[in-house]
Amino acid sequence: MSLATDAADKPTLYKRIRADIEKRILTGEWPPGHRIPFEHELVARYGCSRMTVNKALSELAQADLIERRRRAGSFVRRPQHQSAVLKIADIRAEISALGRAYGYELISRKLRAATTADRDRLGVKKAGKVVAITCRHSADNVPFAAEDRLIDLSSVPDAATADFSREPPGSWLLHHVPWTEAEHTISAIVADDRTAEALDIAVGAPCLVIDRYTWRSARTITAVRLLYPGDSHRLVARFKGG
Amino acid sequence: MSLATDAADKPTLYKRIRADIEKRILTGEWPPGHRIPFEHELVARYGCSRMTVNKALSELAQADLIERRRRAGSFVRRPQHQSAVLKIADIRAEISALGRAYGYELISRKLRAATTADRDRLGVKKAGKVVAITCRHSADNVPFAAEDRLIDLSSVPDAATADFSREPPGSWLLHHVPWTEAEHTISAIVADDRTAEALDIAVGAPCLVIDRYTWRSARTITAVRLLYPGDSHRLVARFKGG
DNA sequence: TTGACTTATATGTCTAGACATATAATCGTG
């Protein structure tokens, strides 16, 4: 019954404790809301020190499988099946990973005072300057994605003088703005004339749209819309269950 | 210089150590590949025990910010592709959360021996039975999503007798299969005749497609394709930065 | 009954050690 099924050869004790509890949760033996044994009970059961038990439980708490409450105990959390980890790679890296030749082409680059539409899109109130860029990424000379980007120069002044004719703005930003928060919105549209031309697909063909809004500590950095031919591009999100 | 910027009031020592290192990584002061100080050096610097330092570093390693190598040290990891947390809500919950009336309609339900196509879709080798379901979800009586699902009866035998005319199969499965792993693939298509009819949209309108493949410890449970009208549905993924 | 105070307790953090283990670096040997 409790024969270790996933034990490699000799897992460490805290990992065994963690796996034991995890299994009980995953099989439903301990349903959401169930109070799992107190640390001192597990200490007695496994004949180890509290620190060892604590490490196991801490990791389970970090993985959101349990919730720990002082004085009350540790409880199985409601499964959050809805949350999956979506990996959105840098386009250049993505194409390289596929073993295909990456190509980049700057279509337009404009420096201007932020229009109302720009400010709306970036979610900033104050007036300021922005760089607007449209460009295209290709894999083996086949259009892969069309990019339409706005960079807030008050957050990233260097972007005014950066040379985006050779380096894609996404890569440049990754290099110059080391850490960001972002929100992605995924939707679908059909290609209009301009999109169809940029991606070399038929007007009316499906496109996957990723709108990414990036900021850093409440400071807007960039807003970008990426258009992918819908029939050739897929986003994969993997559920993370601990 | 090292004034705590994000310290609430009195963070614990290991959290401070973790934050200090994290900041250096995030600002680029310690670039990818950089060897961070050895545990014994940090012990000396912070005047604490090794366990405290170890806890900080272990968490950083778990967050994939650093990589730890025995005998060699701990190194800043190459920035990973942007990984974002995508929340894909249960459709009923999603609609309820919007304050709209949830509606469900079973269109067809067939129990059959798995065809080659079925086995392909579920990723199973052996022959067996499946339940094929098509149904429709609506919000305030407006079509919201079309669902096309296959359930592997060898994994979920109870699904053969479940009444899917009232309860959506997604909800039923959530109730009967306590924990799962899943992979979501997101793409875009244009509506064909059947889809257009099911969603009450025009043929050729964009649709967002979510293919979800669910299993549990290497055991296939269900494969489902959800079609959403592309202009009305959006998926939001939030970047998780630490 | 309700609100304020006290107490018991489970978790949170930390220490100063210990031995285990993987592996980079060094040393020998053919």
Place this chain on the structure above:
DNA sequence: CACGATTATATGTCTAGACATATAAGTCAA
């Protein structure tokens, strides 16, 4: 020089304690 054996060392795990702290539960007075 190439390759195998040895050694040094950084991390991995663990212990048997300690004190801190949040809070559920009980106590008591208004």
